[in-house]
Amino acid sequence: MLKGKKIVLGVTGSIAAYKAAEILSLLKKRGAEVKVIMTKSAGELVHPLTFSALSGYPTITDLFSPYDQTEIKHISLNQWADLILVAPATANIIGKIAHGIADDMLTTTIMASKLPVVFAPAMNKNMISNPIYQENVKKLTALGYEFMETEYGPLACGEIGEGRLAKIEEIVSKVEDILSFPKDYQGKTILITASCTREPLDEVRFISNYSTGKMGFALAKVAKARGAKVILVSGPTSLSPLTGVKTILVNTAEEMKEEVDRYFEEADIVISAAAVADFRPKEKVSGKIKKGNNQRMFIELERNPDILAELGPKKGNKILVGFAAEAEDLIPNAYKKLREKNLDLIIANDISIKEAGFGSDKNIAKIINKEGIVVKELPLMLKTEMAEQILDEILNLINK
Numbered sequence: 001m002l003k004g005k006k007i008v009l010g011v012t013g014s015i016a017a018y019k020a021a022e023i024l025s026l027l028k029k030r031g032a033e034v035k036v037i038m039t040k041s042a043g044e045l046v047h048p049l050t051f052s053a054l055s056g057y058p059t060i061t062d063l064f065s066p067y068d069q070t071e072i073k074h075i076s077l078n079q080w081a082d083l084i085l086v087a088p089a090t091a092n093i094i095g096k097i098a099h100g101i102a103d104d105m106l107t108t109t110i111m112a113s114k115l116p117v118v119f120a121p122a123m124n125k126n127m128i129s130n131p132i133y134q135e136n137v138k139k140l141t142a143l144g145y146e147f148m149e150t151e152y153g154p155l156a157c158g159e160i161g162e163g164r165l166a167k168i169e170e171i172v173s174k175v176e177d178i179l180s181f182p183k184d185y186q187g188k189t190i191l192i193t194a195s196c197t198r199e200p201l202d203e204v205r206f207i208s209n210y211s212t213g214k215m216g217f218a219l220a221k222v223a224k225a226r227g228a229k230v231i232l233v234s235g236p237t238s239l240s241p242l243t244g245v246k247t248i249l250v251n252t253a254e255e256m257k258e259e260v261d262r263y264f265e266e267a268d269i270v271i272s273a274a275a276v277a278d279f280r281p282k283e284k285v286s287g288k289i290k291k292g293n294n295q296r297m298f299i300e301l302e303r304n305p306d307i308l309a310e311l312g313p314k315k316g317n318k319i320l321v322g323f324a325a326e327a328e329d330l331i332p333n334a335y336k337k338l339r340e341k342n343l344d345l346i347i348a349n350d351i352s353i354k355e356a357g358f359g360s361d362k363n364i365a366k367i368i369n370k371e372g373i374v375v376k377e378l379p380l381m382l383k384t385e386m387a388e389q390i391l392d393e394i395l396n397l398i399n400k
């Protein structure tokens with residue numbers, strides 16, 4: 001919820017400008033106060049009066065207003081607000097900010113800002129795929145500006161493709177995410193592994209497990225929202241990419257190990273939420289194994305590297321956190337794993353509980369520390385809520 005939060009909504013000259021009225025209404029419904037800045041082009045598409053009436057504040061359209069000369073608006077707006085949302089955002093405004101141009105009220109306000117800035121782009125599919133636009137987004141993302149993903153579908157020009165404004169509900173929930181979390185992970189780098197691994201038998205088959213990546217992605221999302229630099233190494237997953245999270249997709253345990261080793265040095269914290277296969281087929285057959293006349297088939301397996309255990313001895317001051325999915329003797333088994341791998345915390349999941357675990361949006365767990373003490377009992381809750389609790393506990397350790 002956005003009670004007490006103040007938002008500057010920038011509306012630019014996209015055909016989706018009319019949707020900004022709905023965004024404004026939803027932001028207000030969630031409790032936010034909103035002041036609107038419109039670009040000149042946006043004013044050609046929707047009348048500023050719409051936003052004045054909905055927001056309860058005069059819509060700001062001019063950098064040099066002849067009517068209101070008592071304050072320097074682009075500064076005072078930044079002092080007033082908690083966040084700037086540009087929705088819809090044209091290719092033009094993104095290009096201008098990427099190049100430091102401040103030639104109207106909205107660009108000048110953004111250039112003078114230290115607030116979180118979220119762009120929700122909307123444009124024709126050729127504009128989206130234009131490498132100039134892509135470069136601009138890349139540059140701004142690296143500088144900490146947040147971007148909503150556009151949607152695929154019918155566009156105003158009659159074509160079908162990428163470029164529709166993200167769903168209004170999703171834009172508002174992104175704003176909520178950013179404003180609801182403290183930035184207590186600022187300056188920290190977290191390396192997170194997620195999902196399963198796939199161990200190939202031949203070129204069409206593999207051995208894997210039911211892990212979908214939801215817990216690892218939830219951790220990455222919340223850590224990012226709390227200000228961390230997040231590197232996510234994920235096995236195969238159907239989850240949508242997370243904006244602002246450097247994500248490396250891998251298949252096998254060996255590939256995951258290679259990527260984890262690559263980023264280990266720069267991480268302050270490593271959270272291993274992936275369900276890495278313990279074994280892999282000894283031989284990978286090229287092509288496809290034929291069933292022939294065989295009634296049975298034997299596959300010889302060999303050990304995969306234990307990624308987390310190999311990090312233990314070289315962890316230095318880094319915090320290492322693992323997960324233990326156990327079907328019995330939850331706490332003793334999880335604690336044994338913590339000691340064997342030299343972890344700081346272990347999150348023990350009881351996989352015999354139906355509503356929780358693999359594939360579910362919810363989870364139940366206990367957080368166990370180095371002394372074998374259950375420091376937190378986490379009842380059935382959303383994985384994003386659990387991610388918050390785990391990150392709180394890691395921060396407690398760091399600040400001890």
Ligand SMILES: Cc1cc2nc3c(=O)[nH]c(=O)nc-3n(C[C@H](O)[C@H](O)[C@H](O)COP(=O)(O)O)c2cc1C
Binds near residue numbers: 012014015040090091
């Ligand atoms: C009817 C119409 C619809 C437009 N829709 C978009 C759009 O969806 N996205 C976009 O980037 N530009 C769009 N444009 C082009 C922008 O309005 C143009 O680039 C303008 O300079 C943007 O200015 P602003 O970024 O200051 O608002 C549209 C133009 C017209 C005439």
